[in-house]
Amino acid sequence: LCSSKSYYRSLSLFLFLRSVVFSRFCSPCDIKELFCTATGLSRNTTISLLDSTGELFQNVLTQVAEQFSRAFKINELKTEVTNRLAMLEKRVELEGMKVVEIEKCRSDIKKLREEMASRNNSFLDDNKKLTPRRDVPSYPKYMLSQQTIDALRKPTFDVWLWESNEMLSCLEHMYHDLGLVKDFNINPITLKRWLLCIHDNYRNNPFHNFRHCFCVTQMMYSMICLCNLQEKFTQVDILILMTAAVCHDLDHPGYNNTYQINARTELAVRYNDISPLENHHCAVAFQIFSQSDCNIFANFDPEAFKQIRQGTITLILATDMARHGEILDSFKQKVDNFDFTNEEHVTCLKMVLIKCCDISNEVRPMEVAEPWVDCLLEEYFMQSDREKVEGLPVAPFMDREKVTKPTAQIGFIKFVLIPMFETVMKLFPQIEEVMVQPLRESRDRYEELKQIDDAMNEVSTGLRHPSVPESTTKS
Numbered sequence: 041l042c043s044s045k046s047y048y049r050s051l052s053l054f055l056f057l058r059s060v061v062f063s064r065f066c067s068p069c070d071i072k073e074l075f076c077t078a079t080g081l082s083r084n085t086t087i088s089l090l091d092s093t094g095e096l097f098q099n100v101l102t103q104v105a106e107q108f109s110r111a112f113k114i115n116e117l118k119t120e121v122t123n124r125l126a127m128l129e130k131r132v133e134l135e136g137m138k139v140v141e142i143e144k145c146r147s148d149i150k151k152l153r154e155e156m157a158s159r160n161n162s163f164l165d166d167n168k169k170l171t172p173r174r175d176v177p178s179y180p181k182y183m184l185s186q187q188t189i190d191a192l193r194k195p196t197f198d199v200w201l202w203e204s205n206e207m208l209s210c211l212e213h214m215y216h217d218l219g220l221v222k223d224f225n226i227n228p229i230t231l232k233r234w235l236l237c238i239h240d241n242y243r244n245n246p247f248h249n250f251r252h253c254f255c256v257t258q259m260m261y262s263m264i265c266l267c268n269l270q271e272k273f274t275q276v277d278i279l280i281l282m283t284a285a286v287c288h289d290l291d292h293p294g295y296n297n298t299y300q301i302n303a304r305t306e307l308a309v310r311y312n313d314i315s316p317l318e319n320h321h322c323a324v325a326f327q328i329f330s331q332s333d334c335n336i337f338a339n340f341d342p343e344a345f346k347q348i349r350q351g352t353i354t355l356i357l358a359t360d361m362a363r364h365g366e367i368l369d370s371f372k373q374k375v376d377n378f379d380f381t382n383e384e385h386v387t388c389l390k391m392v393l394i395k396c397c398d399i400s401n402e403v404r405p406m407e408v409a410e411p412w413v414d415c416l417l418e419e420y421f422m423q424s425d426r427e428k429v430e431g432l433p434v435a436p437f438m439d440r441e442k443v444t445k446p447t448a449q450i451g452f453i454k455f456v457l458i459p460m461f462e463t464v465m466k467l468f469p470q471i472e473e474v475m476v477q478p479l480r481e482s483r484d485r486y487e488e489l490k491q492i493d494d495a496m497n498e499v500s501t502g503l504r505h506p507s508v509p510e511s512t513t514k515s
């Protein structure tokens with residue numbers, strides 16, 4: 041209660057009020073009592089409010105209090121409606137789960153039929169006659185065999201065998217298998233819709249496409265399994281790692297940041313040349329979450345959503361290779377005294393993990409890894425060709441006239457991949473055999489291929505210049 045000045049005139053007390061502040065829980069009686077206490081008068085004092093011209097405000101206190109009480113009723117109503125809505129949503133979700141159950145039953149029935157068919161052909165023949173074809177459900181693309189489920193946990197998984205539907209089922213399986221659906225009460229139908237929407241928002245680039253998204257996420261899943269990350273991290277961290285991997289290249293246009301900046305594209309302008317692509321991937325990810333039918337975080341309280349959002353943004357922005365040195369250096373400083381209870385350490389590790397997965401193709405078996413080099417070169421050539429046409433600077437390693445598969449890979453494996461994975465190895469020694477060793481083998485293989493390439497070039501140079509002695513071409 042702030043009064044600028046008060047004085048007595050006979051039995052009247054005049055308060056010149058600048059402002060009166062009282063709790064929203066005050067009743068008219070309380071307010072009156074506050075006035076009386078503040079001025080030291082007895083409680084039965086009559087209080088009237090006059091405006092500056094001396095006119096009486098009729099029942100002002102009562103009116104104010106009534107307005108408040110009306111506002112409270114509106115709030116009560118709001119709470120009730122929200123509660124009822126939440127209950128209805130819960131019911132819809134339960135129905136959704138039933139749909140999943142029905143799908144499971146159907147696939148069980150189908151399995152049973154197949155088993156019977158394999159055991160007794162004559163029975164099936166009879167059965168076929170009895171059952172019209174339209175009643176036989178078939179969901180071949182959505183069924184993962186136990187063999188696939190087991191293989192999915194390893195970096196040796198062959199990522200080329202699967203169609204989009206099958207990769208979607210695999211991603212869905214990972215969220216269930218890691219306990220994320222259960223622990224965070226994610227609606228399983230929303231999870232399906234979300235993944236489908238993710239798929240639709242990757243473009244058909246030679247490299248930065250949905251299969252790359254799948255590879256990065258599958259490698260993340262493998263690392264979570266291999267390094268027992270669920271023992272070290274909270275489930276929130278696991279959810280952030282997986283979700284950031286799924287979203288990390290959304291709507292990638294196939295031309296890198298340098299091109300965006302040099303060509304002054306809309307993206308570069310929008311994000312002021314600061315990681316334009318990564319900012320875009322992340323913005324698209326959260327545009328998708330803003331559609332309620334794709335929002336797997338719908339059941340989260342605002343604080344939890346904030347944490348997941350912040351974590352996901354940090355990880356997606358960390359995939360800008362322009363920040364590679366900075367991020368790896370920061371991790372190197374922490375790794376020797378790594379503290380899993382230190383939030384800064386954990387965030388830094390998560391950034392390094394998503395970086396590892398993003399560029400992990402060479403960790404995979406040679407047959408799986410090699411086609412990705414062709415895809416990457418195809419995307420590079422697409423960019424360099426366009427840069428030539430538009431008169432922009434061209435990097436030699438992207439120029440179809442200058443680069444070969446071995447030259448493209450050797451430096452990258454030696455100076456980027458191996459140092460980063462060897463640093464992570466200090467924390468998780470188990471990755472040496474499964475991830476670092478394949479990298480070393482790949483480096484050695486590309487070095488051999490390069491020697492062969494070089495020798496071939498010398499031969500062809502020798503053929504063009506017959507005066508060069510034969511012996512020098514064989515070194």
Ligand SMILES: *[C@@H]1O[C@H](CO)[C@@H](O)[C@H](O)[C@H]1NC(C)=O
Pocket residue numbers: 082084
């Ligand atoms: C107010 O109450 C006091 C006792 O608390 C009494 O002495 C006084 O006469 C009352 N005044 C009026 C105006 O009722």
Ligand SMILES: *[C@@H]1O[C@H](CO)[C@@H](O)[C@H](O)[C@H]1NC(C)=O
Pocket residue numbers: 159160161162163
């Ligand atoms: C298949 O099942 C039928 C009846 O269920 C039985 O008569 C028949 O011998 C079985 N055939 C084989 C090959 O097991």
Ligand SMILES: *[C@@H]1O[C@H](CO)[C@@H](O)[C@H](O)[C@H]1NC(C)=O
Pocket residue numbers: 296297298299361362427433434435438
């Ligand atoms: C992006 O392309 C430019 C050529 O325009 C090249 O110099 C740069 O190294 C590329 N960046 C990455 C991360 O590949």
Ligand SMILES: [Zn+2]
Pocket residue numbers: 252256288289359398
């Ligand atoms: Zn990527």
